[in-house]
Amino acid sequence: MNFSAPDxxxxxxxxxxxxRAAAASRSTWVSVIVNLLLSATQIVVGVLAKSQxxxxxxxxxxxxxxxxxxxxxxxxxxxxDADTDHPYGHQxxxxxxxxxxxxLLIAVGVGMVMSALRKxxxxxxxxxxxxxxxxxxxxxxxxxxxxxxxxxKVAKAVKSGMLVANAWHARSDAASSLxxxxxxxxxxxxxxxxxxxxxxxxxxxxxxxxxxxxxxAMHDLMDRAINEEEVEAxxxxxxxxxxxxGVHDVRTRKMGDMVVVDAHIEVxxxxxxxxxxxxxxxxxxxxxxxxxxxNLMTHVDPAHRPDKDHDSSGNATHAL
Numbered sequence: 001m002n003f004s005a006p007d008x009x010x011x012x013x014x015x016x017x018x019x020r021a022a023a024a025s026r027s028t029w030v031s032v033i034v035n036l037l038l039s040a041t042q043i044v045v046g047v048l049a050k051s052q053x054x055x056x057x058x059x060x061x062x063x064x065x066x067x068x069x070x071x072x073x074x075x076x077x078x079x080x081d082a083d084t085d086h087p088y089g090h091q092x093x094x095x096x097x098x099x100x101x102x103x104l105l106i107a108v109g110v111g112m113v114m115s116a117l118r119k120x121x122x123x124x125x126x127x128x129x130x131x132x133x134x135x136x137x138x139x140x141x142x143x144x145x146x147x148x149x150x151x152x153k154v155a156k157a158v159k160s161g162m163l164v165a166n167a168w169h170a171r172s173d174a175a176s177s178l179x180x181x182x183x184x185x186x187x188x189x190x191x192x193x194x195x196x197x198x199x200x201x202x203x204x205x206x207x208x209x210x211x212x213x214x215x216x217a218m219h220d221l222m223d224r225a226i227n228e229e230e231v232e233a234x235x236x237x238x239x240x241x242x243x244x245x246g247v248h249d250v251r252t253r254k255m256g257d258m259v260v261v262d263a264h265i266e267v268x269x270x271x272x273x274x275x276x277x278x279x280x281x282x283x284x285x286x287x288x289x290x291x292x293x294x295n296l297m298t299h300v301d302p303a304h305r306p307d308k309d310h311d312s313s314g315n316a317t318h319a320l
Contacts, residue, residue, distance in 0.1 A: 019158060023154050023157065023158045023160070023163070024072070024158075024160060024163055025072060026154070027150065027151050027154040027155070027163060027166075028068050028072050028163075028166065029068075029072075030147070030150065030151075031064065031068050031147060031151060031166070031170065032065060032068045032069075034143055034144075034147050035061045035062070035064040035065050035068065036065060038058070038061045038140055038143060038144070039058050039059075039061035039062040039064075039065065040058075041058075041136055041139075042054050042055070042057050042058030042061060042136060042137075042140060043055055043058035043059070043062070045132055045133055045136045046058055046133060046136075048130070048132075049129050049130035049131075049132050049133035049136075050127040050128070050129050050130065050133075051129040051130075051133040051180075051184060051187070051195055052115070052116065052119055052126075052195055052196050052199050053133075053137075053179075053180040053183045053184060053187075053195045053196070053198040053199045053202070054129075054133045054136060054137055054180055054184070055199075056112045056115065056116070056180070056198075056199040056202050056203065057137065057140065057173075057176055057177055057180045057202060059108065059111075059112065060108060060112070060173060060176055060202065060206060061140075061173060063104060063105070063108045063206075064169065064170070064173065066104060067101050067104055067105075067166065067169060068166070070097050070100050070101060070104070073093075073097070093256065094160070094256040094257055095217050095220045095221055095254070095256055096217070096221070098165045098213055098214075098216065098217035098220075099213075099214055099217035099218060099221070101165055101166065101169065101210070101213050101214075101217075102210045102211065102212070102213035102214025102215070102216075102217060103210065103214055104210065105169070105206050105207065105209050105210025105211075105213065105214075106207050106210035106211060106214065107210075108203075108206050108207075108210070109203045109204065109205070109206035109207025109208070109209075109210055110203070110207060111203070112199060112200075112202060112203030112206060113200055113203035113204060113207070114203075115199065115203075116196045116197070116199040116200035116203055117200065119196035119199070120193065120196050120197065120200065123192070123193055126192040126193060126195065126196060127192065128187060128188070128192055129184055129187045129188060129192075129195060131188060133184050134181060134184040134185065134188065137177050137180045137181040137184055138181055140173075140174075140177040140180075141174055141177040141178050141181060144170055144171070144173040144174035144177060145171070145174040147170045147173075148167055148168070148170040148171040148173075148174060151163065151166060151167035151170055152164065152167040152168075152171075154167075155167050159257060159292055160257050165213050165216075168209070169209065169213075172205060172206065172209045175205060176201075176202040176205055176206065179198050179201045179202050179205070180198050180199070180202060182194075182198060183195045183196075183197060183198025183199070183201075184198070186198075220254045224253070224254055225251070225252045225253060225254075226252045226254060226259055230252075230259075230291070231250055231252055233291065234250060234252070234261060234263075234287055234291055234293070235247050235250050235263075237283075237286050237287050237290050237291065238250070238263060238265060238283050238286075238287060240286075241265075241279065241282050241283040241286050242279070242282070243267055243268070243271075243275075243278075243279035243282070244265050244266065244267065244279060244283055245266045245267060245268060245303035246265070246266035246301075246303055247263060247264070247265055247266070248264050248266070248301075249262070249263065249264040249299075250262070250263045250264075251263070255294050257292065258292055258293065258294035259291070259292055259293050259294060260293070260294055260295050260296075260297075261287065261293055261295070261296045261297070262296075262297045262299070263296065263297070263298055263299070264298075264299045264300075264301050265279070265280060265283055265298055265299070265300060265301070266300075266301045266302070266303040267279050267280075267300055267301075267302065267303060268302075268303055269302035269303055276300045277300070279300075280298040280300050283296075283298060284296045284298055
């Protein structure tokens with residue numbers, strides 16, 4: 001869930017923690033309402049119409065409700081200000097939420113696969129579904145696709161990886177409903193085995209999606225760097241700051257959907273400490289205004305100095 005480097009100032013614009021939390025809350029409550037109505041309809045009609053695929057899809061929608069409340073919980077805590085125990089803020093609540101979403105999806109997927117396999121092992125027990133199940137599946141496809149497009153638009157507007165994950169979760173629901181609809185068409189056409197096969201495919205889809213989200217979140221919790229395009233954009237902002245003669249050793253790590261950056265900047269060696277400090281402050285402000293950077297730690301090096309001015313670790317002996 002990486003974001004490409006922006007191309008202009010409008011795309012460089014960042015959003016406050018409060019704005020991101022408000023967007024998460026608004027889009028997630030819409031998802032809660034849709035999933036509540038869908039899960040109730042799918043499960044009830046699935047039972048009455050004797051469709052395992054539709055029941056599985058209803059359980060999938062029900063798991064989305066749990067996922068939505070995980071997102072709301074994370075958004076509430078992520079907007080808290082930095083404190084003594086969390087000097088960089090609480091943004092990683094979002095990453096933890098993405099990991100929780102992944103684990104939830106894996107568990108739901110495994111359960112659906114096991115249930116479908118048991119049904120396939122006893123084909124004589126598979127009943128012919130009622131046509132009402134197909135109409136509900138088609139309605140679910142449309143509802144989930146519209147929900148996906150709405151949530152992804154909000155997620156990209158505020159650049160939230162957690163909301164992107166939740167949006168694609170909705171898209172996986174639309175895909176699973178499509179599979180269920182195809183299975184129901186086969187069931188109604190005289191091939192009842194296709195209904196539990198559809199449930200099996202949905203289970204695999206859900207599990208794979210969960211693995212992807214969980215794996216990405218785990219790497220982010222291990223201080224994964226952002227993509228090279230965005231690093232290059234930050235480097236360009238630093239080098240364009242008046243007084244900065246060079247930039248090197250730019251390192252990044254994700255903090256939720258924000259970024260913490262360490263960078264070495266080079267300034268004229270004849271400048272005073274105060275002048276070098278002012279340049280570093282200007283560079284930091286420029287980066288934080290134009291990029292989704294939570295904090296930038298600058299290290300000031302003299303430009304065009306021999307290597308003897310650096311210690312054994314390669315760092316300059318004077319830093320800001």
